[in-house]
Amino acid sequence: MTTLEQKSKLLSRWLRHRPDAIGLEIDKRGWVDVAELLVKSAGAGIALTQDELMQIVAESDKQRFSLSEDRMRIRAAQGHSVDVDLKLPVKTPPPVLFHGTVQTFMASIRRQGLLPGTRRDVHLSATKQTAEEVGARRGMPVVLLVETFPLLRDGYQFRCSDNGVWLLPNVPPKYIRFPDK
Template sequence: MTSLQEKSKLLSRWLRHRPDAIGLEIDKRGWVAVAELLLKSASAGVVLTQDELMQIVVENDKQRFSLSEDRTRIRAAQGHSVDVDLKLPVKTPPPVLFHGTAQKFIASIRRQGLLPGTRRDVHLSATKQTASEVGARRGTPVVLLVETFPLLRDGYRFRCSDNGVWLTPTIPARYIRFPDK
């Protein structure tokens, strides 16, 4: 028996990183037909009902999934490592955004800045609390502050996902405020 939480994690994996793991065909905007997802999931041994899927979408604490208006298609809101273009419009971010990371990554970030890693974009939060929760997933959390005006002035662009995560391809270290030790 697979719990709803486990099914949610599998959905993230399939819709963000490994659609091929169950033979999903994701379109260039990241969408997949709900009917196809339910069928392929069952074929892979994970029975997921329409009601369970809707419950996962609605109750996911990070709102990781988006449904099309007619509720026939689903996609991950952000965080893809597969090649998709969510067609999120460029938006002006708030004056300050936050990035949560773990202490063990600070030296690298000081050298290289924020890089997307296996994802397509760097993820930023509008609140310090959210960033701290993100950082805590991988160790002792550290919250970095990013003032957005200098980035905008220098030509950087931001987009905001359906679940409120701010996205940009990279942030050089000179734009990041590190906490005092």
């Protein structure tokens, strides 16, 4: 039996990275028809009901999913590796944002800055606590501070996903305040 948590993880995988794994087609804005998702999920051997899907969306601790106003379509809020344009508006961020990582990546970040890796954007958090939680998923967290005014001054545009994650294509090292060693 697949738990709701496992189903949520599968949804993230399908809606962010591998819609082809169950034969889904994501439109250019990241949306998938809810009815199609339920049918394709069942076809892949994962029984997912409409009620379970709505519960996952409502109770997701990180609000990873967005429903259209009519609740007929669903998409991942951010974190895609597939080619989508969420059409998130440009917004002015708070003066400071945070990024959670682990020590393993620090040398690379000091050299290259924050890069999206397999995703489309770098993810930044509005709170230090959230960044710590993100970093802790991979080990002892290291929290980096990003002052946003210099980035704005130099022409960078910030977008904010429906669940409050701030997105940028990259953050060069000169804009990152690193913790003391």
